[in-house]
Amino acid sequence: MGMQSMVDFKWPGLTRPDGNRLSFNRAAFVAVDRYKDISYDPIYRPQALYHRALEGLHANNDAFLLQEVATNLPIYREDTGPTDFHLHLPPGGFQLVLVTSGMFTFDYDGKLHYVGPGAVMLQSAIVHRQLFYTWSGMSTEENLRTPQTVVPDPTCMGYSGKFLEAFITDPTTFPNPTVVGSEHIKEDETPRTAWKHPLHNRPAGAGFWVQDPLELEALFRAYPADALGSVASPMPVHVRDLGIEAPSGNLVTGHIIATDPRGGSLLPKSTAKADAEGLAKGEVVVYRIIRGTALFADGSGKPLELATGDTVTAGKGAITLTDVGEDTQILRLGLLRGIEDLKMWTPTQRDEIDALAGQIITRADLRSERVTGKPVGYLYE
Incomplete structure (x- = not known):
């Protein structure tokens, strides 16, 4: 076949990681x-x-x-x-x-x-x-x-x-x-x-x-402000569920939080509302601003402004999304408890x-x- 030989090795201690257990930063960092x-x-x-x-x-x-x-x-x-x-x-x-x-x-x-x-x-x-x-x-x-x-x-x-x-x-x-x-x-x-x-x-x-970004499961749904708290924005805020929680083995959730450009309709949308429970998950959360701007607040209410290319990693409950600019796309990853296993x-x-x-x-x-x-x-x- 023009490739390497294949041997059924038996490697005691090599089939599973055997180092230190992973742990999150449990502080409000x-x-x-x-x-x-x-x-x-x-x-x-x-x-x-x-x-x-x-x-x-x-x-x-x-x-x-x-x-x-x-x-x-x-x-x-x-x-x-x-x-x-x-x-x-x-x-x-x-x-x-x-x-x-x-x-x-x-x-x-x-x-x-x-x-x-x-x-x-x-x-x-x-x-x-x-x-x-x-x-x-x-x-x-x-x-x-x-x-x-x-x-x-x-x-x-x-x-x-x-x-x-x-x-x-x-x-x-x-x-x-x-x-x-x-x-x-x-x-x-x-x-x-x-x-x-x-x-x-x-x-x-x-x-x-x-x-695929154009399949039905990838449609953007309305941000569930009644369950998660309101987010200020000049345009309606929408959410796309990346669907990765189950395929990852319940290790990570993934969502895109996004708005259309002013006067335009860029996002393929559904009339349904996004799942608030899935969007709120994460022992630690990671937000990446793919384009546009967003404003967060920490536990004391101090604002944190992020722009295109910025990333924030935070402990559970340490930050809250408060404002989303027009024509903005934000990747949100929620790191789940199973990672610590x-x-x-x-x-x-x-x-x-x-x-x-x-x-x-x-x-x-x-x-x-x-x-x-x-x-x-x-x-x-």
Whole structure:
């Protein structure tokens, strides 16, 4: 098959994390990552610049990371192009991707997904590859200023591909093994391969999840001010449920809080009201301003104003959303109690699994068609 040999290893102590248990910051803390203070860095590959919400990560005992990934070089260069086939093994197997501009093609376990602004993907340690991305051709400075959105529109689709990405814990602390390196991929067969491995470590009920921004479940519903308290805004406030709570194994909730531009109707809407219970969940909450402005208040009533690119991480009840500007889109993630049932990988485990690389594969199947076949991750069942 043009890929590595597969061996059914028996690794005592390697199939589950065995380090310290994760814990939230239970204080009424508020940590802000201001866009004006951040830098973009090519941490893993030259075409991808990363902006990490480190203040929030560290204030919350390094339990959860939100970062922006910005494509900044064309795909046809020798040092860029598609990634290798790899997998991430965070505690709980949790990785969230929310596309905010451009277009991507991702290969998850042998099945292609073509995604643009507003698409949500959640995966639990599935072998995958980023196959294609758009690049605008603009300079780095101009590229990093391109507008972001969670609603598909032709303008944002034409920009460089960007997405918000979230992990439980910092990616440098857990294994990220390469399964098939770029130089060993045979495009006529390897990309159709679905793999089985024993290290997914996902909670019961967790699995693969994709939400298209124009499907019925992704419609924006009226903000339930009667249950959550009123939010001042020049435009009606709406909420989109990303649907990630159950697929994550009840680890994280996800919502977009948004308003239309003045005089326009950008958001695809339902006449129903949003679920207040789901929107209120979170032992710790993370808010990212994708576009526009928002105002929060802490327990003493002190205001906290955030603008495009800002992120705030806060303990339960430490902040309240009070104002939302026009043409604003806010990602809200609620971190649930189940995260504290997880353990970290020890440094030794991390290094051993990374060193195994493709040897962690215990079975492989080829799909007859890359866009059909059994659901992604079926070999893990």
